[in-house]
Amino acid sequence: MFGKPxxxxxxxxxxxxxxxxxxxxxxxxxxxxxxxxNFVFIVVDDLGWTGLRCYxxxxxxxxxxxxxxxxxxxFTDAYAAAPVCTPTRAAIMxxxxxxxxxxxxxxQGARRPPSNHKLIPxxxxxxxxxKQVTVAEVLKSAGYATAHIGxxxxxxxxxxxxxxxxxxxxxxxxxxATDTFFFPYRGNKYWGQFYHVPHLERGKKGEYLTDRLTxxxxxxxxxxxxxxFFLHLAYYTVHTPxxxxxxxxxxxxxxxxxxxRHTNATYAAMVHSLDENVGRLLTRLDQLGLTDxxxxxxxxxxxxxxxxxxxxxxxxxFPLRSGKMxxxxxxxxxxxxxxxxxxxxxxxxxxxxxxxxDFYPTILAAAGLEGDPVHNADLDxxxxxxxxxxxxxxxxxxxxxxxxxxxxxxxxPVTSMRARDWKLLEFHEYMRVELYNLRxxxxxxxxxxxDMPDRVAQLRSQLHDWRRAVSAQMPTPNPKP
Numbered sequence: 001m002f003g004k005p006x007x008x009x010x011x012x013x014x015x016x017x018x019x020x021x022x023x024x025x026x027x028x029x030x031x032x033x034x035x036x037x038n039f040v041f042i043v044v045d046d047l048g049w050t051g052l053r054c055y056x057x058x059x060x061x062x063x064x065x066x067x068x069x070x071x072x073x074x075f076t077d078a079y080a081a082a083p084v085c086t087p088t089r090a091a092i093m094x095x096x097x098x099x100x101x102x103x104x105x106x107x108q109g110a111r112r113p114p115s116n117h118k119l120i121p122x123x124x125x126x127x128x129x130x131k132q133v134t135v136a137e138v139l140k141s142a143g144y145a146t147a148h149i150g151x152x153x154x155x156x157x158x159x160x161x162x163x164x165x166x167x168x169x170x171x172x173x174x175x176x177a178t179d180t181f182f183f184p185y186r187g188n189k190y191w192g193q194f195y196h197v198p199h200l201e202r203g204k205k206g207e208y209l210t211d212r213l214t215x216x217x218x219x220x221x222x223x224x225x226x227x228x229f230f231l232h233l234a235y236y237t238v239h240t241p242x243x244x245x246x247x248x249x250x251x252x253x254x255x256x257x258x259x260x261r262h263t264n265a266t267y268a269a270m271v272h273s274l275d276e277n278v279g280r281l282l283t284r285l286d287q288l289g290l291t292d293x294x295x296x297x298x299x300x301x302x303x304x305x306x307x308x309x310x311x312x313x314x315x316x317x318f319p320l321r322s323g324k325m326x327x328x329x330x331x332x333x334x335x336x337x338x339x340x341x342x343x344x345x346x347x348x349x350x351x352x353x354x355x356x357x358d359f360y361p362t363i364l365a366a367a368g369l370e371g372d373p374v375h376n377a378d379l380d381x382x383x384x385x386x387x388x389x390x391x392x393x394x395x396x397x398x399x400x401x402x403x404x405x406x407x408x409x410x411x412x413p414v415t416s417m418r419a420r421d422w423k424l425l426e427f428h429e430y431m432r433v434e435l436y437n438l439r440x441x442x443x444x445x446x447x448x449x450x451d452m453p454d455r456v457a458q459l460r461s462q463l464h465d466w467r468r469a470v471s472a473q474m475p476t477p478n479p480k481p
Contacts, residue, residue: 072339295366361381436448
């Protein structure tokens with residue numbers, strides 16, 4: 001039922017790819033639609049918790065996404081499964097912690113850990129294993145049409161979206177960024193590697209990648225509209241390179257005033273284009289009469305990048321501490337909006353801690369599907385459907401966990417957990433711990449570990465039990481530090 005197809009190349013774009021979705025074995029019959037909802041899953045790259053106006057940005061304008069939040073449930077305490085992209089995307093696809101999958105780093109770094117630190121990080125898995133059953137495979141086996149558009153970064157050509165349950169892959173490859181956001185998008189400016197975005201070869205000068213990916217998403221929706229469908233739209237924005245349309249950059253440059261937290265006009269323009277394109281997609285759902293039967297999910301793969309580029313800081317995560325690559329709140333707390341007309345309580349806010357691992361069981365529950373029992377035997381996520389119906393409800397979960405046994409510019413190897421109001425971080429170099437009460441100290445400024453040894457001991461024991469349960473890979477002592 002969930003067998004893997006062989007890897008294949010989808011060929012020349014002179015064949016309209018969206019015809020594949022509307023012909024042959026995926027042609028809709030009179031019973032294909034039923035009452036099953038469609039799913040539009042939008043994942044934005046590196047979008048921080050305060051990157052949207054409805055989450056507190058003082059510069060970025062996001063009227064379309066703000067309207068989406070007013071029509072659905074806005075989660076205040078949603079978390080990416082990791083502080084970097086590949087592990088979070090693996091969790092979205094499988095419903096499992098990155099630590100369980102041994103996918104705690106992006107593919108290009110997975111097999112080359114540094115050896116110049118006190119600890120040597122583990123060699124991790126670079127390709128999402130084909131034995132894992134993705135949400136796309138479950139939906140496809142139930143008659144859904146499936147399309148992936150945008151960033152993939154979950155493996156080489158033998159592990160591309162086509163091998164993981166998607167009928168169509170536009171723009172997804174083994175890399176995590178494009179050389180430029182303007183056509184033809186390719187080049188070798190970054191990391192000394194040639195970056196190519198597949199199946200977007202035909203374009204025109206000045207074409208902007210966020211616009212083009214949405215063009216392809218609209219074609220996919222048009223092709224899939226007569227049967228239940230799953231659209232996975234993974235924008236490359238707002239990842240580096242920080243590039244935007246000049247007219248929008250100029251517009252935001254004029255709006256920056258002293259005292260603002262967000263002060264990068266180019267980044268603001270990237271967010272603006274994101275919002276415009278989300279609006280285009282939502283409008284197409286309206287035009288086709290699909291809105292009432294479509295669950296729309298919008299989230300990010302990790303917190304915002306806080307480095308400096310061209311004398312400008314990329315963005316701000318205030319009031320959260322740190323950013324991408326860190327297990328402090330700024331690295332993992334992200335926006336999450338879910339709209340499901342007639343089911344989700346529109347215009348509401350949910351404060352329950354949730355994570356990337358929860359999307360897989362949520363989508364299956366919404367579609368009325370059980371999935372593969374072997375895969376589900378070690379599923380980590382929980383369905384969010386009860387929270388969508390009642391945002392004040394609580395999930396039957398003691399804690400959320402993160403495991404990052406790697407060195408980054410902003411953080412050394414660390415494991416962390418959130419148990420309701422409490423956040424514990426254990427740093428592996430010296431097994432030092434930090435404890436924060438997030439209800440009172442969202443900025444993680446006041447370490448309470450020394451003052452609350454009993455609380456630390458209890459949470460630390462729970463953290464170690466989890467790490468053993470998922471067989472988390474640990475860094476090892478460096479014999480030549």
